[in-house]
Amino acid sequence: MAKTRVSELAKEFGITSKEMLSHLKDMKIPAKSASSALEDAYVSMVRKKLAPQLKAREEELRAAQEAEEAARRAEEEARRAAEEAARREVEERRQRERAEEERRRAEEEARRAAEEAKAAEEERRRAEEAERNRVKDTAPKSMPKFTSLLEQIAQQEEVLKQKKEEEAKRREEDKAKRASRPQERRGGGRQDRRGPAAMDVAPSPEKAAASNRHNKRHHGHEGPDEDRYSRMARSAEEYNRERVLEDARASVEEASRESTGRRKKRKEHRKAQAAQAAKEQAIQEALANDQDISKLDVVKVPQGATVAELADLLDIPASDIVKRLFLLGTPLTMTQSMSDELIELVADDLGREVKVMTKEEENSFTFYDDPADLLPRAPVVTVMGHVDHGKTSTLDAIRHTGVAEGEAGGITQHIGASQVKINGRTITFVDTPGHETFTAMRARGAKVTDIVVLVVAADDGVMPQTIESINHAKAAGVPIVVAVNKIDRDDANPDRVRQELTEYGVIPEEWGGENMFVNISAKKNMGIDELLETILLQADVLELKANPNTFASGYVLEAKLDRGRGSVATLLVNRGTLHVGDALVAGMSYGRVRAMLGQNGQPVTEAGPSDPVEILGLSSVPAAGDEFRVFQDERDARDLAESRSLKARIEEQNKVKHVTLENLFDTMEDAEVKELNLVVKADVQGSIEALSDALGKMDQSEVRINIIHSAVGAISETDVILADASNAIIIGFGVRPEAKARAAAERDNVQIKCYQVIYKAIEDIDAARVGMLKPTEEEVQTGVAEVRDTFKVPKVGIAAGCMVTEGEISRDDSVRLTRNGIVVFDGKMASLRRYKDDVKSVKAGYECGIGLENYQDIHPGDLIEGYKIVQVARTE
Numbered sequence: 044m045a046k047t048r049v050s051e052l053a054k055e056f057g058i059t060s061k062e063m064l065s066h067l068k069d070m071k072i073p074a075k076s077a078s079s080a081l082e083d084a085y086v087s088m089v090r091k092k093l094a095p096q097l098k099a100r101e102e103e104l105r106a107a108q109e110a111e112e113a114a115r116r117a118e119e120e121a122r123r124a125a126e127e128a129a130r131r132e133v134e135e136r137r138q139r140e141r142a143e144e145e146r147r148r149a150e151e152e153a154r155r156a157a158e159e160a161k162a163a164e165e166e167r168r169r170a171e172e173a174e175r176n177r178v179k180d181t182a183p184k185s186m187p188k189f190t191s192l193l194e195q196i197a198q199q200e201e202v203l204k205q206k207k208e209e210e211a212k213r214r215e216e217d218k219a220k221r222a223s224r225p226q227e228r229r230g231g232g233r234q235d236r237r238g239p240a241a242m243d244v245a246p247s248p249e250k251a252a253a254s255n256r257h258n259k260r261h262h263g264h265e266g267p268d269e270d271r272y273s274r275m276a277r278s279a280e281e282y283n284r285e286r287v288l289e290d291a292r293a294s295v296e297e298a299s300r301e302s303t304g305r306r307k308k309r310k311e312h313r314k315a316q317a318a319q320a321a322k323e324q325a326i327q328e329a330l331a332n333d334q335d336i337s338k339l340d341v342v343k344v345p346q347g348a349t350v351a352e353l354a355d356l357l358d359i360p361a362s363d364i365v366k367r368l369f370l371l372g373t374p375l376t377m378t379q380s381m382s383d384e385l386i387e388l389v390a391d392d393l394g395r396e397v398k399v400m401t402k403e404e405e406n407s408f409t410f411y412d413d414p415a416d417l418l419p420r421a422p423v424v425t426v427m428g429h430v431d432h433g434k435t436s437t438l439d440a441i442r443h444t445g446v447a448e449g450e451a452g453g454i455t456q457h458i459g460a461s462q463v464k465i466n467g468r469t470i471t472f473v474d475t476p477g478h479e480t481f482t483a484m485r486a487r488g489a490k491v492t493d494i495v496v497l498v499v500a501a502d503d504g505v506m507p508q509t510i511e512s513i514n515h516a517k518a519a520g521v522p523i524v525v526a527v528n529k530i531d532r533d534d535a536n537p538d539r540v541r542q543e544l545t546e547y548g549v550i551p552e553e554w555g556g557e558n559m560f561v562n563i564s565a566k567k568n569m570g571i572d573e574l575l576e577t578i579l580l581q582a583d584v585l586e587l588k589a590n591p592n593t594f595a596s597g598y599v600l601e602a603k604l605d606r607g608r609g610s611v612a613t614l615l616v617n618r619g620t621l622h623v624g625d626a627l628v629a630g631m632s633y634g635r636v637r638a639m640l641g642q643n644g645q646p647v648t649e650a651g652p653s654d655p656v657e658i659l660g661l662s663s664v665p666a667a668g669d670e671f672r673v674f675q676d677e678r679d680a681r682d683l684a685e686s687r688s689l690k691a692r693i694e695e696q697n698k699v700k701h702v703t704l705e706n707l708f709d710t711m712e713d714a715e716v717k718e719l720n721l722v723v724k725a726d727v728q729g730s731i732e733a734l735s736d737a738l739g740k741m742d743q744s745e746v747r748i749n750i751i752h753s754a755v756g757a758i759s760e761t762d763v764i765l766a767d768a769s770n771a772i773i774i775g776f777g778v779r780p781e782a783k784a785r786a787a788a789e790r791d792n793v794q795i796k797c798y799q800v801i802y803k804a805i806e807d808i809d810a811a812r813v814g815m816l817k818p819t820e821e822e823v824q825t826g827v828a829e830v831r832d833t834f835k836v837p838k839v840g841i842a843a844g845c846m847v848t849e850g851e852i853s854r855d856d857s858v859r860l861t862r863n864g865i866v867v868f869d870g871k872m873a874s875l876r877r878y879k880d881d882v883k884s885v886k887a888g889y890e891c892g893i894g895l896e897n898y899q900d901i902h903p904g905d906l907i908e909g910y911k912i913v914q915v916a917r918t919e
């Protein structure tokens with residue numbers, strides 16, 4: 044039940060605190076600034092409300108990320124494709140060049156081979172010719188025979204030559220073929236080179252160079268013997284690769300420049316956010332540990348501080364602030380209080396950091412837990428529902444203790460909350476059913492309930508308090524589990540209950556809603572286990588956790604003054620573990636835990652998160668809903684409690700003096716309003732709350748009822764002194780005045796009224812209120828006199844000689860002079876005389892002289908009516 048800051052919540056949704064504040068405003072959730080603490084109820088409300096938005100945002104982010112990723116991938120792909128295309132282009136060009144070169148070389152070779160063959164043929168023919176000529180010259184008789192032999196040789200040579208030519212031609216064709224198929228040749232090069240044609244022809248110098256180049260390239264360096272074409276091809280390849288790479292890089296850079304800019308901005312924004320968050324965290328941690336946040340250059344400013352107070356806190360001349368306010372268009376004087384926004388604006392303008400502390404924040408604690416320290420805790424449940432729908436019976440069935448039948452005395456101990464175990468798990472129930480307590484606690488900032496069990500009688504359906512309960516639970520953002528009760532009754536109609544509840548947004552899960560429903564009969568003990576299991580299911584959804592290994596904190600559920608045991612308070616721990624002997628502060632009370640009792644009155648030594656426990660040992664009686672916190676040092680606890688009491692007293696005193704522009708007119712009008720001041724003392728806080736609730740509902744337009752002080756405990760002498768000083772009545776519930784108080788009341792004439800039942804007190808107060816109503820004014824005629832004559836009286840003017848005909852006219856009556864039924868004068872008498880004597884009154888049947896104040900125009904025959912304004916008490 045730790046609170047969550049607006050900034051944390053905003054972070055969770057990935058939005059700015061400002062955006063979150065605007066959402067909160069829309070949802071009518073009170074939050075002043077980024078560091079305002081929010082109740083869990085509000086937090087869950089916000090989470091619920093903003094969940095779709097969060098989801099949408101996540102989607103958006105994911106889509107953006109995906110788009111970015113896709114763009115990046117596309118860029119990469121494009122870059123790779125461009126590189127590949129460039130590489131392929133270079134490769135192809137190189138292949139084309141190589142093929143061209145090969146072809147050219149093959150042609151050259153063929154041409155040279157043909158020339159060589161031609162030259163050799165020429166040579167041979169020339170040698171043959173010479174030989175023939177020589178043989179011819181020296182030939183014997185057998186020459187013809189020899190000649191035919193030569194001819195035969197020549198023929199054979201001719202055949203050989205033809206064969207050679209054919210062979211050369213075939214080789215040429217082969218080469219040409221090989222040149223046009225470089226890949227194939229490379230692939231099967233070895234075989235080809237080993238082939239018969241290759242064996243015949245010695246490798247050409249070009250071929251050797253090419254093979255050299257191949258080897259050298261392979262070894263990563265180039266030699267002077269590298270041929271021109273391969274050099275050209277290589278540099279072309281390099282040039283192309285460089286150019287393509289450069290282009291690709293440029294386009295990648297161009298494409299990513301925009302997103303880099305965005306990334307940079309986002310990074311800066313995140314950095315600023317992180318710094319802000321770190322600072323807020325530091326402030327909150329410091330506050331949580333009661334450290335001085337001024338070390339962080341942050342000034343704590345109480346909410347509603349005046350211009351002068353703010354100046355004082357910031358240690359600057361007030362005129363500086365007044366000037367800034369003027370420029371901001373909100374001129375205020377030194378003693379006027381400032382809104383949170385104004386305080387923050389002005390401080391910001393001054394380059395200062397402030398933390399506006401709400402009263403709640405001043406009195407509440409903020410704790411930080413490492414998520415690793417959090418352990419599951421039991422859910423805390425409040426049972427609500429319409430009167431007589433079976434709240435008590437349900438709780439009773441759950442606890443099997445017979446509370447409903449034995450409320451008057453069946454239970455040994457009643458500490459305000461109880462725990463049940465089911466399937467080895469615990470559930471804590473707040474004992475006081477009904478939304479009044481729930482809301483009263485919530486109004487004090489105490490968030491004790493995790494789950495509401497709404498009991499609806501199946502025979503009665505949705506009733507006014509059912510709706511109220513739903514509204515209260517919803518306002519607090521607490522999930523509702525519906526227990527449809529009394530299903531044992533013949534006229535039970537659980538489906539109708541489900542149907543009716545849908546109208547109020549409570550929709551069963553099986554109908555697509557969010558609420559779990561269980562049919563039960565508290566009386567017949569049916570469905571109770573299922574209800575408990577459902578509560579646990581709901582609790583699982585909530586993932587309730589707390590850190591048990593720290594100093595305890597939580598809320599006061601109920602507190603009272605016990606005759607024998609002193610101040611007794613039921614606490615619900617929501618964090619840490621409470622031990623006997625711990626020093627703690629609860630509201631304005633402090634003390635050491637002298638003893639701790641569990642739900643059945645058994646002594647316990649410690650209480651962990653979600654455990655209710657009754658403690659003894661506090662200095663005074665805290666109020667229900669007060670937050671409590673354990674301190675390491677009792678002195679710190681006492682100091683805090685005392686400073687809180689002092690502050691409360693000062694505030695009480697200052698209350699009447701506070702005038703702001705907003706309440707100025709009210710206060711002026713209030714001068715007409717009567718006040719009935721009360722000092723209320725009671726045995727339990729609940730009675731005080733019930734009374735103030737009832738008083739709040741009375742018509743206070745004419746008589747304002749102020750409870751100037753209320754507390755649990757006997758009526759003391761100080762109460763009487765306070766009542767005397769403030770003209771108040773003392774009301775006591777279940778308490779009596781101490782002897783000294785009684786004596787003081789008698790001495791100071793202070794009324795003390797003691798009651799046992801609340802409605803009687805309310806009746807009396809209402810009677811007193813009516814008694815104090817401004818009486819109505821009524822005119823009462825006193826007498827009538829007829830003007831018979833007029834006289835001139837020296838120094839007075841005209842006086843009328845009259846005869847009183849009706850009643851009795853007195854000197855201090857108001858008079859009306861009428862002529863022919865028309866009022867010509869309405870005012871006071873200047874004189875009333877009989878003969879020469881001034882008289883107090885004149886009765887009917889007597890003559891008298893009447894002078895009117897500042898009026899001379901009196902005629903015989905006029906009537907003078909005497910009248911009085913009397914105040915008549917009202918009966919409402």
Ligand SMILES: Nc1nc2c(ncn2[C@@H]2O[C@H](COP(=O)(O)OP(=O)(O)OP(=O)(O)O)[C@@H](O)[C@H]2O)c(=O)[nH]1
Pocket residue numbers: 428429430431432433434435436437447476528529530531532563564565566567
């Ligand atoms: N038939 C039947 N009667 C029930 C059941 N549960 C409660 N009742 C009766 O309903 C009446 C009201 O029950 P309570 O438990 O006092 O109801 P409640 O809501 O606590 O009432 P308040 O405290 O007055 O608001 C009692 O007479 C119970 O006996 C049930 O399951 N079946």
